[in-house]
Amino acid sequence: MPNGANAPALLIAMPQGLGVNGVVSWGLRLAGAMADRGWRVIVAAHRESPGHVRVDHALRDGVELVDLRHLPPIDAPGEPLAPVVEAYRAALESLGWSRDQPVIVLPSLEANCYAATAALASTHADRVRVIGWQHSDNPFDASMLQNYEPILSAIACVSEHITTKLRERLPWRSADIHRIPYGVELGERPRPREQPSIELIYPGRMEHEQKRIGVLCEVARILHERAVPHQLTLAGDGPAAAEVDGRLEGLPNARRIDGLPQSELRPKIAAADALLLASRYEGLSVAMLEAMASGVAPIVTRVESGAAEAIEHGVSGMLIEAGYHEGEHAIAHRMAGAIESLAADRDTLDGMRTAAYERATQRYSIDVHGQACEQLFQRALAAEPRWWPLDRPCTLTSAHARTSGGSAPPDAAERAARALANIEGPIAIYGAGRHTQAIAEVLASVDVVCVIDDDPKNHGTTLWGWPVVGIEKPPKGSAVLISSYLHSQVMAERSRDAGLRPIVLY
Numbered sequence: 224m225p226n227g228a229n230a231p232a233l234l235i236a237m238p239q240g241l242g243v244n245g246v247v248s249w250g251l252r253l254a255g256a257m258a259d260r261g262w263r264v265i266v267a268a269h270r271e272s273p274g275h276v277r278v279d280h281a282l283r284d285g286v287e288l289v290d291l292r293h294l295p296p297i298d299a300p301g302e303p304l305a306p307v308v309e310a311y312r313a314a315l316e317s318l319g320w321s322r323d324q325p326v327i328v329l330p331s332l333e334a335n336c337y338a339a340t341a342a343l344a345s346t347h348a349d350r351v352r353v354i355g356w357q358h359s360d361n362p363f364d365a366s367m368l369q370n371y372e373p374i375l376s377a378i379a380c381v382s383e384h385i386t387t388k389l390r391e392r393l394p395w396r397s398a399d400i401h402r403i404p405y406g407v408e409l410g411e412r413p414r415p416r417e418q419p420s421i422e423l424i425y426p427g428r429m430e431h432e433q434k435r436i437g438v439l440c441e442v443a444r445i446l447h448e449r450a451v452p453h454q455l456t457l458a459g460d461g462p463a464a465a466e467v468d469g470r471l472e473g474l475p476n477a478r479r480i481d482g483l484p485q486s487e488l489r490p491k492i493a494a495a496d497a498l499l500l501a502s503r504y505e506g507l508s509v510a511m512l513e514a515m516a517s518g519v520a521p522i523v524t525r526v527e528s529g530a531a532e533a534i535e536h537g538v539s540g541m542l543i544e545a546g547y548h549e550g551e552h553a554i555a556h557r558m559a560g561a562i563e564s565l566a567a568d569r570d571t572l573d574g575m576r577t578a579a580y581e582r583a584t585q586r587y588s589i590d591v592h593g594q595a596c597e598q599l600f601q602r603a604l605a606a607e608p609r610w611w612p613l614d615r616p617c618t619l620t621s622a623h624a625r626t627s628g629g630s631a632p633p634d635a636a637e638r639a640a641r642a643l644a645n646i647e648g649p650i651a652i653y654g655a656g657r658h659t660q661a662i663a664e665v666l667a668s669v670d671v672v673c674v675i676d677d678d679p680k681n682h683g684t685t686l687w688g689w690p691v692v693g694i695e696k697p698p699k700g701s702a703v704l705i706s707s708y709l710h711s712q713v714m715a716e717r718s719r720d721a722g723l724r725p726i727v728l729y
Contacts, residue, residue, distance in 0.1 A: 231604065232263040232318040232326040234311070236340075238297045238333035240271030241280055243459050243482030244428055245509035246332060246358055249405050251280055251485070256406070256593030257600075258285030265289055265314050269297045272680075274462040275428075278484045289314050297333045298680070304618065307339040315343070320350040325608070327600045328353045332364075332680075334619035337371040344374040345611040352376045352603040357385050359433075359506040360528035362694075362717070363677040365392055370619055372396060374611050376603035379403040379596075381507040384528035401599060404532075405509050406592020409584055410493050413518025413576045420452035420476075421566040424495040424519070426488055426510045429461035429479070432682035432693070435524075436463055438501035438545075440470040441555035442562070443477035451563050455499075458483060458491065462683060493517035496572055497565065501554060503547055504679075505529045515539070515583035520575040522561055524554065533587070539578035541565075547695060632708055638728045639665045643704065646726065651675055651697045653714050653725070654706035655686050662706065663687070673697060694721045702726055 235250050254264045267289045271277050282288055291310055295302040311328075320326045328343075328351050330336035340353055355368045355378040365388065368378055372393060378400045380386040386402040393400065429436050439457060446453050455477040457467060464479065471477045483491070492498065498514035500523035505511075507529035511521045515533070521540040523530050534540035541561045545554040565572040611617065632638075639662040643650065649672040652659060659666070659674070666687075674686045675694050684691045697703065699722035705714050711729045718725040 227261075228263075228319060229324070230261050230263050231600070232265075232320070232324070233257050233329070233600070234265050234267060234314055234318065234326055235329045236311070236331055236336045237266055237268040238331060238336045239269070240275065240292070241268045241277050242271045242275035243278055243426070243488070244275075245405075247280070248485060248509045248513070249358075250329075250331070251282065251286075252406065252408075252589055253592070253596060254286045255283030256589050257597065258283050260593060260597055262597075263318055265318060267291055267311065267314055269294065272296075274464065275460055276482070278482055280484050281486055297335050304335060304338055304342065307335060308342045311339050311343060315351065320347070322349045325350050325352050325604060327351075327603060329356060331356050332358065334367050334370075337367060337374075338617045338619060341371060341374055341611040341617040344609065345613055345617065348374065348608040348610040351608075352600075352606065353609070354379060354599065354603060357381065357389060357506065359679070360385050360388070360504050360526070361677075361679050363679060365389060366677065367619060369393060373615075374609050375399070376606050376609060377401060377599055379599060381405055382528045382532055384532070385506055401595075403595045403599065404507055404587055404592070405512055406587055406589035407509065407512045407516045407583065408489075408589050410489070410517040410580075413573070413580055415573045416496070416569070420454055421497065421562060421572070422495045423453055423455040423497050423499055423562065424458065424492055424514075425456070425499045426458040426492060426513075427500075429457070429459055429464040429467050430683060431463055433503055433505075433679055435501040435503055435545075435551070435554070436461075436467060437470070437551045438554050438558065439499055440467060440477075441551045442499065442501075442559050443471060443474050445555055445559040446562060447474050447476060449559070449563060451559075451566050453562065453566060456480060456491065456495075458488060489513065489517065492519060495519050496576065497522050497562065499558065499562075500524065500530075501543075501545065501558065502526060503545075507533065512583060512587045515579040516587065518576045518580040520565070520572060520579050522558060522565075524558075533582065535578070535582070539575060539582045541575075632729075635708065635728070636662045636665050639704065639706075642726050642728055643669050646702055648702065650726075651701050651703045651723070652689070652706050653694070653703050653718060655681065655691060656707075658708055659686070659706040672701075675703065694718065694723070697721075697723060700724060704728075 264286045270292045330340045353374045355375040357380045390397040457479040459482045497520045524545040525542040536542040649670045653675040655676045703723045704726045715725040
């Protein structure tokens with residue numbers, strides 16, 4: 224590496240590989256920014272998630288890639304953690320970790336990334352300083368950070384909303400929880416355009432649970448029917464890619480292309496007039512910031528976190544009202560209406576593009592982000608080591624995580640059978656981990672309609688043919704079997720808060 228052996232060092236884990244998504248873009252940008260500041264940096268990239276392919280991202284000088292695709296998927300249930308721990312240990316050794324020169328470690332997104340780091344911190348906490356990062360406003364990420372709080376020197380949150388919620392959840396760590404928005408490279412200042420159609424782009428995952436990609440397919444259909452001059456490009460892959468291709472068939476002004484490396488994607492974003500985003504929830508969308516920094520107006524759904532902090536509605540972008548459970552059609556009509564009005568008023572659109580660029584320049588440059596991160600890292604290096612308790616398992620002991628290390632008592636199936644004996648009608652199962660596996664035979668005899676899981680990454684998948692959904696999905700008043708031993712009461716409380724009727728076994 225070009226940076227000196229005595230320079231500070233950073234290990235960034237990329238649990239979802241190097242596909243096209245916002246956290247990958249953030250991680251690679253941060254790696255480059257810290258290398259530019261003289262740090263030695265390793266990016267440890269796991270295997271890509273199903274439905275995604277690795278993209279040939281160009282790494283900055285001073286950033287080394289450690290390819291972990293030979294390991295099983297980081298979130299694969301039942302896989303041993305030891306190979307991941309050893310891979311991280313080897314990377315840290317190559318960075319020269321020691322008591323005198325600890326390495327900053329950024330696990331992210333996946334519980335087993337944190338678990339592997341916890342295993343290292345149970346014996347070598349004096350050689351690492353671990354920083355947690357909350358990228359999205361969902362309960363699983365917050366629960367994961369709370370679980371691994373003992374080893375975290377600090378926690379960074381990408382929006383003010385997430386920061387406030389996490390401080391309320393972890394009041395004893397409030398001083399160590401910091402708001403650090405993402406940073407992106409600034410493009411050229413936008414110029415007024417004269418072109419017959421409005422150019423629209425969505426860069427991101429093709430999936431329904433978070434990104435609500437079906438809304439954008441519906442927007443394309445509405446704009447086509449209204450004869451609004453437009454071109455819409457959806458850039459990315461994911462589990463709903465084939466469905467998107469089918470829904471866009473016959474719409475001559477809309478298309479999907481596969482995910483592109485940042486060097487090719489950014490010019491496509493910059494060539495657009497507006498970026499579309501129909502998410503149910505976000506932390507702070509990197510794609511949105513990239514668009515604003517390229518002089519592209521964001522037209523996005525209003526979510527509690529991120530968007531409203533970055534966009535002044537009607538000035539630097541458009542915020543579209545969209546209920547969490549609202550159907551595609553209603554949201555698409557509002558978004559299409561906003562697009563149609565801007566397509567007919569190029570002066571307003573160009574003014575919005577300029578205002579978006581100015582907002583990104585003031586708040587979201589990569590230089591500002593790199594400086595904030597370096598200050599956080601230096602404080603962590605100066606802090607005392609934080610050891611993982613030897614009497615606690617490293618794996619996330621939660622029966623509502625697929626990578627659960629939780630346990631089921633010997634009488635779990637018997638308890639479940641008794642509890643379900645007098646329940647009539649459909650039942651939701653809260654928990655997709657080992658406890659649910661232990662009572663599978665009992666569940667086969669009842670009318671299960673869905674499995675509730677707090678990890679949004681699992682939403683849209685199935686467990687034994689049952690759809691895996693968020694806690695907001697089942698109809699109010701539904702009976703919910705709490706399939707957990709270790710976290711039964713917490714999950715019951717969450718069920719009641721969601722208007723559901725929990726059946727508690729313990």
